Amino acid sequence: MNQIQTYNGNDRPFQCMYCLQVYRNNSLPEENQILIKQLWNESIIRYGIKRTQDLITKECTHEDLSFDIDCRRRHLINLISLYKRFCDRTQCLLKTEYIVNQLTDIIRYIKENPKNNLDECKTFYRRLISLTNNDNEIGLLYIGLCENLQLEISEAEYCSMFPKTNGKINEWLHQQGSANEFQPKLLDLFQIIEQDLINQWSNPYLIVSTKIGVIGYTSTGKSSLINRLLGVKSLTEDDAAPVSINKGTYFPLQFERKQPLIYPDDQKKKTVVTFVDIQGVDKQESSVDNETKEDGYLDEIRKADCDIYILVYDEKLREVQQNWIVYIEEILKRKCVLVRSKTDIDYLTKFQELSGTSFAGCEQKQRSEFESTIIEQLRLDNSIESRAVYLVACDYSPNSDDAVLLLKEQSFDYSKLLTELSRLAFDACSYRIHALANRIIARAINTSFRRGYVLNILKYKVAAGFASIIPFGDQLPRYLSRDNIRDAFGIDDTLLQYLTQFHLIIYNYKLQTSVFDGCVEIRESQNNSKLDAKWVGRVAGTALVVSSGFADDIVRVAAPAATVLSGAARVAFTVATLGIGLVISAGVSAWSAVDSGKHIFSYINRICDDTIMVTDSLIASIIEREREKIFNNNHPTALTTDSVKNK
Numbered sequence: 001m002n003q004i005q006t007y008n009g010n011d012r013p014f015q016c017m018y019c020l021q022v023y024r025n026n027s028l029p030e031e032n033q034i035l036i037k038q039l040w041n042e043s044i045i046r047y048g049i050k051r052t053q054d055l056i057t058k059e060c061t062h063e064d065l066s067f068d069i070d071c072r073r074r075h076l077i078n079l080i081s082l083y084k085r086f087c088d089r090t091q092c093l094l095k096t097e098y099i100v101n102q103l104t105d106i107i108r109y110i111k112e113n114p115k116n117n118l119d120e121c122k123t124f125y126r127r128l129i130s131l132t133n134n135d136n137e138i139g140l141l142y143i144g145l146c147e148n149l150q151l152e153i154s155e156a157e158y159c160s161m162f163p164k165t166n167g168k169i170n171e172w173l174h175q176q177g178s179a180n181e182f183q184p185k186l187l188d189l190f191q192i193i194e195q196d197l198i199n200q201w202s203n204p205y206l207i208v209s210t211k212i213g214v215i216g217y218t219s220t221g222k223s224s225l226i227n228r229l230l231g232v233k234s235l236t237e238d239d240a241a242p243v244s245i246n247k248g249t250y251f252p253l254q255f256e257r258k259q260p261l262i263y264p265d266d267q268k269k270k271t272v273v274t275f276v277d278i279q280g281v282d283k284q285e286s287s288v289d290n291e292t293k294e295d296g297y298l299d300e301i302r303k304a305d306c307d308i309y310i311l312v313y314d315e316k317l318r319e320v321q322q323n324w325i326v327y328i329e330e331i332l333k334r335k336c337v338l339v340r341s342k343t344d345i346d347y348l349t350k351f352q353e354l355s356g357t358s359f360a361g362c363e364q365k366q367r368s369e370f371e372s373t374i375i376e377q378l379r380l381d382n383s384i385e386s387r388a389v390y391l392v393a394c395d396y397s398p399n400s401d402d403a404v405l406l407l408k409e410q411s412f413d414y415s416k417l418l419t420e421l422s423r424l425a426f427d428a429c430s431y432r433i434h435a436l437a438n439r440i441i442a443r444a445i446n447t448s449f450r451r452g453y454v455l456n457i458l459k460y461k462v463a464a465g466f467a468s469i470i471p472f473g474d475q476l477p478r479y480l481s482r483d484n485i486r487d488a489f490g491i492d493d494t495l496l497q498y499l500t501q502f503h504l505i506i507y508n509y510k511l512q513t514s515v516f517d518g519c520v521e522i523r524e525s526q527n528n529s530k531l532d533a534k535w536v537g538r539v540a541g542t543a544l545v546v547s548s549g550f551a552d553d554i555v556r557v558a559a560p561a562a563t564v565l566s567g568a569a570r571v572a573f574t575v576a577t578l579g580i581g582l583v584i585s586a587g588v589s590a591w592s593a594v595d596s597g598k599h600i601f602s603y604i605n606r607i608c609d610d611t612i613m614v615t616d617s618l619i620a621s622i623i624e625r626e627r628e629k630i631f632n633n634n635h636p637t638a639l640t641t642d643s644v645k646n647k
Contacts, residue, residue, distance in 0.1 A: 213306030
């Protein structure tokens with residue numbers, strides 16, 4: 001584990017910031033074996049390792065083993081492709097490329113020698129994806145590679161989109177602890193993210209890719225639809241999504257469309273899109289322990305972090321699927337497009353009923369006579385109140401002559417679906433940029449500002465201990481520390497003037513401090529803000545507001561006497577003046593010191609929370625401004641601050 005630790009000398013203890021336990025220097029935290037086992041069991045299920053274990057340790061066919069190997073190979077190829085888009089070559093990538101080449105050789109060997117004993121291939125397959133010979137640990141290396149690559153891709157994706165901001169964060173992190181003065185300043189952060197956002201709109205079409213996730217039950221045609229949308233000609237292509245009657249996707253696979261989607265009302269407006277093949281859930285398993293399964297799949301949908309979702313289904317919608325729609329649209333605040341797959345099967349069945357003969361056995365004129373009637377019936381059968389349902393048939397391997405002929409003549413709603421996705425993708429791209437910008441801002445705040453490096457907390461804790469000799473005297477150091485915190489963050493007139501020009505609005509959030517008063521408008525909205533729950537997340541563990549009206553009144557009365565001095569001298573002068581002649585217990589002083597320290601950290605946290613919410617509105621305003629520059633404010637769906645907050 002990469003440890004973030006507080007260094008205190010060669011042989012002094014440090015505190016691990018993950019588990020908050022104290023360890024001696026050069027020692028490692030103890031492994032939690034129960035947690036490790038739980039994570040491993042979850043990974044076995046998620047990555048379908050149980051099936052692979054059975055194939056390797058038990059009898060199986062050449063086809064089953066070859067398909068399993070090919071799925072693993074394609075998953076790694078997909079991650080390699082994504083990794084190369086955002087990251088430099090590393091040892092992890094080289095190891096993955098080696099395994100892919102070896103898996104390719106195994107598949108080729110099986111195809112060329114189908115009658116040979118599979119034991120040799122199984123042994124080689126096991127060694128490639130495992131770290132030990134233990135049957136219970138088959139696939140451990142494969143899972144580790146997938147997890148590491150996904151983590152690095154996720155980190156690198158938004159860092160590459162905001163290079164200036166990411167560079168400044170790294171600069172501040174290196175300066176912390178080595179400089180006498182607190183270096184990070186909020187104005188610098190705001191201006192740098194503004195520059196990165198401006199650069200996002202300086203290209204012929206946006207470089208940020210809109211993510212369109214495809215969800216549904218296993219074997220409903222999700223991967224086939226993705227391949228059609230990608231323009232894949234053959235399923236044998238390495239960049240094709242794996243298609244199988246069994247589960248063939250074990251984690252979200254991302255496929256970038258080679259051609260951008262074109263906005264239907266303006267050919268100049270193009271959007272780069274990435275289709276995400278989200279693993280399906282088995283229909284039979286979903287009926288057992290339904291609540292647990294549903295929660296797990298909702299978590300998969302959330303973690304895929306897509307801007308648009310396509311729900312693919314091949315029969316009447318179940319209640320569980322309707323819950324997915326509600327979760328996507330009401331909780332995640334994303335658009336969910338409904339697609340009824342395998343329409344060709346229903347079409348041919350109805351044609352047989354109406355004509356009394358097979359589709360291929362009729363002339364073109366007779367087939368055309370029934371077309372409108374059948375399509376109308378299909379729409380009626382699959383209609384959902386107040387929702388559009390797109391009928392598609394994306395079968396790459398038609399199972400009859402009737403199906404082959406039908407798919408040549410009929411594309412159903414495929415063109416309409418592509419048009420709708422083009423429209424949605426263009427608008428969603430702005431929200432994608434907003435989401436990524438919010439993430440890197442949250443990182444900057446949490447790593448560079450929300451720390452104890454801001455000022456010397458100890459001197460205020462000691463002063464509070466001495467000041468507690470008078471009633472509410474320990475409030476003075478707290479009050480004085482706030483000025484230093486604002487000064488350290490660079491919260492001054494220059495910063496407030498910069499923010500005022502954007503006319504910022506924050507919805508459904510009450511500022512916890514007064515530092516941004518006058519430059520931000522607070523509004524309440526009936527709609528829940530998309531940004532509150534999803535991108536900003538309300539900041540993990542929002543600080544509790546610590547306040548006391550009576551104590552603040554005392555501070556306001558006593559403060560002027562201390563403002564003529566500054567820093568520690570000001571604290572010492574105030575405490576000495578107010579505390580002469582009074583005797584208190586050491587216990588009360590210690591309690592006051594600790595409590596004041598908590599209060600100061602609480603104030604820092606509250607400023608950071610407010611800053612993230614203010615920056616969220618700032619990002620929306622900058623995006624609106626840049627879109628208007630490009631499209632001259634003539635685009636009917638142009639982004640506005642209000643629309644971002646309420647969408």
